Amino acid sequence: MAAEKARAGNLMSVRRLPAYLNLFKQLNATGREFVSSTHIASELRLQPDQIRKDLALTGIVGKPKSGYHVPALIKAIEEFLRWDNNTDAFLVGAGNLGSALLGYQGFAQHGLSIVAAFDADPAKVGHMVQGYQILPVEKLADLAKRMHVHMGIITVPAEHSQAIADTMSFSGINAIWNFSPVNLDVPDGVIVENVDLASSLAVLSHKLVFRMIQEHTLSEDGELEPIAIPEDNFERSTGE
Amino acid sequence: MAAEKARAGNLMSVRRLPAYLNLFKQLNATGREFVSSTHIASELRLQPDQIRKDLALTGIVGKPKSGYHVPALIKAIEEFLRWDNNTDAFLVGAGNLGSALLGYQGFAQHGLSIVAAFDADPAKVGHMVQGYQILPVEKLADLAKRMHVHMGIITVPAEHSQAIADTMSFSGINAIWNFSPVNLDVPDGVIVENVDLASSLAVLSHKLVFRMIQEHTLSEDGELEPIAIPEDNFERSTGE
């Protein structure tokens, strides 16, 4: 069984699995039955070695000369991530981002289905958003227990996210997908995964600044000149 | 100057800077002038050592016994990330997620301002979304060059994102914030930062599965029992 191999400490590999799954589904759709690590590597611009190591933890084995059996890979990854049977989730915070997530159709194929949406703002309660009727957050605890929901999605403003996390933890929710820029304080046993846009933007900003420093010298007062991209420099970073 | 310290290879530190900045702004609002690494550590649940190392790359120095000067920290981080002067950006893909980003007010304080929004779908072009009039994607190249916009945000479905990235690269945009689950192929010199929700969800799913395996034994057929959270186990993972 694949589950036994599920050790802590290969989170980076786990993080790459969805990309593999994506590719494999595309390949499967075109009828391709076997795929080699070298082919995956060239497609996703990674090292073949890394791919073999990543795929190893799903438990499936490849055949020399042919590669890996694509349908088996798909099945194994989906099982490994439990994306084969649906997990019910509550979403709290029916603002712009919450609404976007509620409307996103792709979660179904990742084993996630949002079954109810909540908001603390009385003005929003009762209204329909993306087909969901917004419920008052006071009802969350009771509903979570009755419906046995174990996953929560937080898309509220920063100042309210800790309170929501408390409510969720108290209601039997033990996995929180947190879209607010706050380091949540949760009881032992509750898992938090953060999606931090500011963090991501910081990396982009920094890379951009770093590249500017690399390619242009600073003028005396420390200001940077805008970069003009030479038109003839339009080449792909990788061949193929 | 802080810029000289901008080396590649401390991306993890860069990733943590926004969280520091956030905290420092809160402290500044309450009138606090100095903060020690130990205090930051207890607040953000990190190691003091790591914080000193992270802050070191902004170039500011702290005073023993007092700590770091909060306004100086804020200024240094904002300069380091160029979040002090605004960067103009184009957004392509006025769907749910794109609309959420267009409506997000918080980007201004991260030095980002979305100046125009595009879509390939003629049905969406011309309509107003979050105060932006949606422009046809054909106009992107010309506008980007004329307005000297260097940053692009991609929130289109996976199948169209590569084409948008191509258009952007060709139009002088050299930093792409990519919200589609695709490994973009871009020319040398163009920077891509990905926000991959599937990846994040995979980690959450896996952590959840892993915890279930840890705390419960598998039943014979490999099915997992749902976890009942003991009510008396409601304790914070860290004190204070």
Place this chain on the structure above:
DNA sequence: AAGATATTGTTAATAAGTTAACGAATATTT
């Protein structure tokens, strides 16, 4: 049927990131 070849799976080496440790410096206190 036997050799050649492509590809896996594992083990070793390198690099990166995190955690720990410790000397130096500065307020505060007696």
Place this chain on the structure above:
DNA sequence: AAATATTCGTTAACTTATTAACAATATCTT
């Protein structure tokens, strides 16, 4: 004014992740 305690900044150990190398194996070809 001297001693003490707190905090910085740097160096070093450790852990984790990535990259590379290599032996084993199955398929294809002649």
